[in-house]
Amino acid sequence: MDFNTEYNKRLTLINKHIELFFENECKNLENFVTEPVIYSVLNGGKRIRGILTLEVAKMLGGDEEKALEFATAIEFIQAYSLVHDDLPCMDDDDYRRGKLSCHKKFGEAKGVLCGDSLLNLSYEVMLKAILTGGSGEKKAAYEIARRAGIFGMIKGQLIDIDLMSKKNISLDDVEKLIEHKTTALISAAALAGAHIANAGDKDIENIKNYAYHLGTAFQIRDDFEDEQEDKAREDAQKTPNFINILGKEKAIEKLVFHRNSAEDILKKYRNSEFLMSMNSFLFGAF
């Protein structure tokens, strides 16, 4: 299978679905309401999380159309978190993927409100699906909600802030940070897919472990990419990540361990070809 072709098919599918959402559901809204939201969510994102929802659902026999709604919802949450992360009081980033960040383009107040809009829209999409759906949709939405908030991703963002003022950061600190900041939403995406497919306890357990390994490997990969870009920056060594806490060699070992563990779980499933290829594509260089 040609991974890039297959990946781009799914990327296009999700982006089209998001575009159609705005065209159909938001057609009566004024431009000043939708423009910042559309600008921030249709901005060249890789859609890893949305694709994960889609592919886990399909692997476990779930319906693609239903999964697409939740892929959209999870991408709205991912987009909101980036818009708020870019704010001056947070990471203060003027650019996101080569374009002006939301608050730089529309002003800070609209940046805050755009993030709020996207988070709320995510639940609008999920709750609409729940109105006509079954127990899978309910569980998928609850799973996402729990892992996006103070038990998951937002807790990770708060840990991040607290670690800034901590002098001696431990391996335990970094594990906890990554588990919440990154892995929580990746797990939410994968588990939502599993619930859409009405997965049983054993499959849920497998997917939870798969997502944990995928998320951890994904973060280390991200840290290596950031390291390349940040070489010139003095504070790069202070970032709380596995490279700085373990050293490069051990960080690569850890990435390989989690990559392989994720693969071992996927091997249990017959229809895992795409997710297997994604694993190789993401982590093949290590």
Next chain:
Amino acid sequence: MDFNTEYNKRLTLINKHIELFFENECKNLENFVTEPVIYSVLNGGKRIRGILTLEVAKMLGGDEEKALEFATAIEFIQAYSLVHDDLPCMDDDDYRRGKLSCHKKFGEAKGVLCGDSLLNLSYEVMLKAILTGGSGEKKAAYEIARRAGIFGMIKGQLIDIDLMSKKNISLDDVEKLIEHKTTALISAAALAGAHIANAGDKDIENIKNYAYHLGTAFQIRDDFEDEQEDKAREDAQKTPNFINILGKEKAIEKLVFHRNSAEDILKKYRNSEFLMSMNSFLFGAF
């Protein structure tokens, strides 16, 4: 009936329910995660919206325990909107009900994240109720989601920003602003209560109209209170509200019209004693 006694009973009921939520559901979370959230939501709010959910549900024969979950959810949304409204890039308020605003107390980054946490928590509470609930819970949650986001309250906040740079503000502008910024969440609260009680189309229509009249009267009352406080401020006359656009006399006439219209709808229901008293209490001075 002694309105103040009855009102305080309900206020205490909702506050206790919110306190118990944090004690039971969040007991394993670290203090740095829950402190800003608890600080911002248990801060002496009047709980008008939560009480509305509770009382509309009870008036239509709904279950109080179920309604309490949604009263909590709506108060989380109200609290999040105030935390974000207070941010420097929004209204830049250092104080909220005599206490430091969230971002002044915990820093701006935690202010943004606290608002995000509260919005997300609202959906965690509602989705948990949906897991074991019926169609009433689903409809209540969707109603709240739609009216909290870009079709409702957030659209109102965006209109507010846009009106700041507009020179000639029309009555239509003010109507649209209030309909979204204030009435949307009040309608959400009332309609959630109606759905919890599995209300039929006719009752839903009545409650929608009741909430529209209540919300509009409530906003004009609020404008009169603000006017008293803001007398010294030069920009008070520029605020886009019914007093400035209609003049005091016509604004009072409008308040009285909406107060009476709300009352006319409540008269159709036998168990509307509390909501009737609330109407008199809120607007009796006009």
